[in-house]
Amino acid sequence: MVLTVSTIMQMPVMKVCEVKTGKQLLEQKPIEWVSVIELPVENFVRKNEFVLSTGIGCEDNPNLLESFVQDVIQSGVSVLGFATGRYIYNIPDRILEKANQNDLIIIDIPWEVRFTDIWQSVMDKITEVKHKERQKVEDARQELINCVLKDKGLEEIAHTLYKHIKIPVAITDSEKRWRALKFFNKDILENYSLEVQEGHLHPIPLSDIKFQEHPLYYHMKEYKFYKDRFFQLQILNNHKVQGYIVFQPSDNKELTWFVMNVLEHALTACALYFVKENAIELTEIRLKDNFVLNLAKNKLKIDHQLLTKAHLLRYDLNLPYVCIVGDIRNKDLGSDKHDTLDNPYHSSLRSFNYYIQKEITYAGRLFERKTMTTFEKGEVILYLQVEDPSYHDVANQFLDTIERRLSQLLSDIDISWGIALQKESTYPFYESYEKAKTALEIGLQHDGPGNRTFYSDTRINRLLMAISQEENIHEIVKDTLRPLLEYDKKRQTDLIFTFKTYNKYKGNVSQTARELNLHRQSLLHRLRKIESLTHLSLIEADDSFLLDLSVRLWMLNKIK
CATH class of the missing domain: 3.40.1390.20 (HprK N-terminal domain-like)
Structure with missing residues (x-):
């Protein structure tokens, strides 16, 4: 007024x-x-x-x-x-x-x-006019807050805001995706969001100082998008941006003391709404985390009760899945993955998990596949909807997308993956997790961090692991490799790695020398030293097999 x-x-x-x-x-x-x-x-x-x-x-x-x-x-x-x-x-x-x-x-x-x-x-x-205007502001404030208290959504907040200020308005999330609008052009919103994210659209100096006396003025940004001009205000909670209110007055004279005050109360209402929404989402995330973790770690039959619980969490256990287990560790801190979580760079396990979950959700939408995810002490457990014939390609493409985007945010992190297809069984989710976990451990022992291992590709390793449990085998491996290990330790050489490379190239001396960056005579000297220390001949099939088997078992870290 x-x-x-x-x-x-x-x-x-x-x-x-x-x-x-x-x-x-x-x-x-x-x-x-x-x-x-x-x-x-x-x-x-x-x-x-x-x-x-x-x-x-x-x-x-x-x-x-x-x-x-x-x-x-x-x-x-x-x-x-x-x-x-x-x-x-x-x-x-x-x-x-x-x-x-x-x-x-x-x-x-x-x-x-x-x-x-x-x-x-x-x-x-x-004084009379000011009193009436303040009362109108108070009425608007109460109505906006009631939108939150009475569990109404952002659409209702936008409607109430427009009712009082009569200016086209929209509410977006922190990534500038619009959540509610009232007479605001959707095309402007969508293009503005894209242009800002890509760095092509920047705020311009505020074009009028009529409303400069209001404190909110100093928090406003004005944008010009082609012929359209509009303003933006941040929705903040605990100094963190939750979203934005975007509004488009036909003239800056519309931004009166009354309008500025109503906008200020709308910011408060939106902040409260996002706090409430985030709390609900966090509760749902915890329930989902616990459900998926329980599914992976315990032998649960897929009965009506479990299916109903999954449905309430918007999961469908009747779909085919592949289980993917990821191991997270810091490149600089070596093999102790828990050190990664204490690194101040990531601040907390929860914030790190947020990035992983965000990229898994993004990839799920991109490939139009359902996902179920949980985390436990630096371990990612993911169930990805996938059909049997194509699961290798789909899993690789899915993980490629996640790693490509994560590498830009978390360059000091190595993530290793174990992948296992779910098979029909009494406890399909538990068993596929155990297989994926086994594949992950084999991959870490054999290839080190930062690799992917499919359970279906680990048959020889699993066979070797089973063999290694025999006491006699344990002694044979020890006796076979002890001279090489002692020589390597004493002379600071790596005869075991030399043999592995030689065996990899099927005894081709020239290829092995190139791979090891050695002169041919130096390589031959090493090979003769391996034969003399082990009393085995590298050209005899049985001797070569024994040495290769011993090295494989030792590399699996099962034989001490």
């Missing part, structure tokens, strides 16, 4: 006063304050004031009076009221003409009318 000159002129104290200029502006010109001023004007009056003056000091000097009026015009006042009958009897025509040219309303006030009466009446009216 704005107090205009028209309302002021209807007060009893103003009945005997005459409007000399700007009659057509009475409904437009606002009154925010009233003051009494004589020469000089300087900085003593401000915009939208009702200025009262007797013209003292200018009675015999029309030029000085005109200069006084010019200063008042430059100050941006709405009304200049002259008390006539003592110092000024008639307002010169040239002053009236100047006032008309500059949209200044001049009022002729009879000398008998006391300024204190006018001042009191106008201030009472200003």
Whole structure:
């Protein structure tokens, strides 16, 4: 609600006063304050004031009076009221003409009318208007907060906000995806979001300072998108951006004190909504985490009760899945994956898991496949919907997408994966997890961190692991490799790695030498040393098999 000159002129104290200029502006010109001023004007009056003056000091000097009026015009006042009958009897025509040219309303006030009466009446009216405006702000605040308290959504908040400010408005999340809007152009929103994210759209200097007195002004950003101009305000909670309110006034004059205050309360309502939404999401995430962890770690039959519980969490256990287990560790801290979680760079396991979960969700949407994910002490457990014939390709493409995006955020992290297809059984989720876990452990022991291992590709390793449990085998491996291990330790060489490479190239000396970056004679010297230490011949099939089997079992880390 704005107090205009028209309302002021209807007060009893103003009945005997005459409007000399700007009659057509009475409904437009606002009154925010009233003051009494004589020469000089300087900085003593401000915009939208009702200025009262007797013209003292200018009675015999029309030029000085005109200069006084010019200063008042430059100050941006709405009304200049002259008390006539003592110092000024008639307002010169040239002053009236100047006032008309500059949209200044001049009022002729009879000398008998006391300024204190006018001042009191106008201030009472200003106070009344301000009180009504504050009450309107309070009503808007209560209505906006009730949207949250009564479990209404962002659409209702946007509707309520528009109802009070009558400006097209939209509410987005922290990634500038729109969540609710009221008469705001969707195309502008979607393009604006993309342009800002790609760094092509930047805020411009605020184009008007009319609302600069409100604290919210300093938190606003103004954007120009082609011919459209709009403003943005951050929705903050605990210094973290939860989303944005975007609004598009047709003119900056619409951003009044009332509008700015309602926007401020809308920010509070939106922040509360996002806090509530985040709390609900966190609760749901915990329930989902526990459900999937329980599914993986315990022998659970897929019965009606389990299917119903899964359905409540929006999971479908009837779909075919592949189980993927990931091991997370810091490249700089070696094999202790728990050190990764204590690294201040990641701040907490929960924040790290957030990035993993976010990329898994993104990849799931990209490939249009259902996912179920949980985390436990640096381990990622993921069930990915996939059909039997294509599970190798789908799993690799899925993990490629996750790793490519994560590498930009977490460059100091190695993630190793074990993958196992779910088979029909009494406990399909438990058994596929155990297989994926086994594949992961074999991959870490055989290839080190940062690799992927499919359970179906570990048959020889699993066979070797089973063999290694035999005590006799244990002794044979020890006896076979002890001379090589002792020699390597004493001479700082790596004869075992030399043999592995030699065996990899099926006894081709030239290829082995190139791979090890050795001179051919140096390689032959090493091979003779292996034969002399082990008393085995590398050209005899049985001897070569025994040495290869012993090295494989030793590499699995099962034989000490």
